[in-house]
Amino acid sequence: MDTQDIVTGIRFDILKLIGEQPRTGADLARALSTSAANISQHLKLLELAGLVVKERVNGKSSHYKLNQDTALITFLSDDSKRETLALDTLGSLEFKFFLDKRPRAKYLRKFMNIYEELIKGFLAFGTIKEGEDIQLLVLAEDVKPLRKEYANITIGDKKIIIWSHTPDEFKEGLTRKEHYFVDMLKHLTILYDPKHILSAIKEEYK
Secondary structure (H helix, E strand, O other), X not given: OOHHHHOOHHHHHHHHHHHHOOEOHHHHHHHOOOOHHHHHHHHHHHHXXXXXXXXXXXXXXXXXXXXXXXXXXXXXXXXXXXXXXXXXXXXXXXXHHHHOOOHHHHHXXXXXXXXXXXXXXXXXXXXXXXXXXXXXXXXXXXXHHHHHHOOEEEEOOEEEEEEEEOHHHHHHHHHOOOHHHHHHHHOOEEEEOOOOHHHHHHHHOO
């Protein structure tokens, strides 16, 4: 069976739920108002398709999580195709921007395409304010070149302002309760955080 044929109905609902966080079969059965046996059958099919993996938590219950971010694409044209694409973290983010209809998404997608190599050196980044300009918080090990050359970037008719800090700088500012850092964290929407640095900071200083 084609992977795209598998991701329909209740199986798509299962994938959405475990995309939010790993869940047990019982969790999924309760959330989707169905039997554990029914969920188990669908999970086995999703496992065989390589879309989900099972892991033991504390040596006890089995939790299911997405194997990786995946795009299922149907392209309709004079040369129609259906493709399944495995996405890395940046590829997944670019795909999300492609589907996002808000104006800022177009500029962020262009930013990622133009500055791909620069972004690969980021530890994490996210938007911190909505307004005329797009403002980004960037965490990096070496912030000197970012501050010198990339503090202000123009993409089309939009300015992208980059506030760059090392993780230690950011955490120290939060520990001192400096308004600049506290306000930044308050308005932060994480976009890229492969090592979960920003998410851990948000949890610690919430």
